[in-house]
Amino acid sequence: MSNPNSQTPQLPLWHELPNFSLHLDQVIDITNTYVEPIVGERLTKTMMHNYFKSGVLVSPQGKLYGQIQLAGAIIVDLLKKIFTLSEISAGLKIMLKDTSPQTAYDTFVNIFNEQASRESLSSKALTNLDIETATPIIQMEYAAVESILFWLDSRKILYDNIDAEV
Template identity: 25%
Template sequence: MDTVMLANWLKNFQAPNLPTWEEFPDFELYMDQLVSLGNRYLDNLTDSPITSSMVNSYVKKGLMARPIKKKYQPEHIAELIVISLLKNVYSLEIIKKSIREVIAQSSVKEAYNHFASVFNSTLIQVRQQEEKILQVDASDSVINFTVQFAVRAVIYKLISSRLIELQHQQHQHE
């Protein structure tokens, strides 16, 4: 892949904004509807599609609330979106602890809307920087961009992991 191919890919990269809680359906969903909706919301944002086995596993491991009579609520949609995005970076155990700590301080609705707002505003910032990224020098190679983004990913993960750890420690001492 050369810089021209990278530029074309970036121009065509269409990551959707995350929906707000208010955009979720206001009726209960069955498993297949939850999976379908989750995949639609996360199109181009995850490496693999959500499956019913994943949802069952998240419920069994305590990451998601149990459905009520096999029906899923907006709470489940929010949990599924957050888990699906964060599992690319964190272990399920860390996600579980973090969700519990956040929910202890606010409602699922408030926590999800905050997450979606931060995600969407960050996505807007990335889109605004796209032009800067696309103004590549002919001597720049895709490997240089790869290294830059990989290093940023590692540094951001280290920082966020430490923040999660500090939050967990603080929560235990309260």
């Protein structure tokens, strides 16, 4: 069994997301390009429809999707491994209370990319963010990213040990 987490995961910033209307299949494909290598599972149409129906993600206008749906799909697809959809929905609402979707998404991605690139998850040093003086919302985003990365680290250790046993 090969380790699905052998490369450092990185997520795209808002300005790196397509800035034109997409069909649902394209949103799913782009999301899977970034998230599937991290979590090991594919996002499906049914999942996306459930996210829209439950209000976790902003529904599109008509059948075309934009950056807000794509960014939301990336975050939700990552977080659903460790949080319930109602917890994710509540967290997203808090994140968006005083900031734009672009700023909230970029903050999450910047924390994720920086923390994912660290050599060791035991180190708490951030180079671009002082977590001690950060707002409670930024601290929540940081804790969510850390949860994902600790889950990934545990999974890597598991796969490394499974590979060693074979």
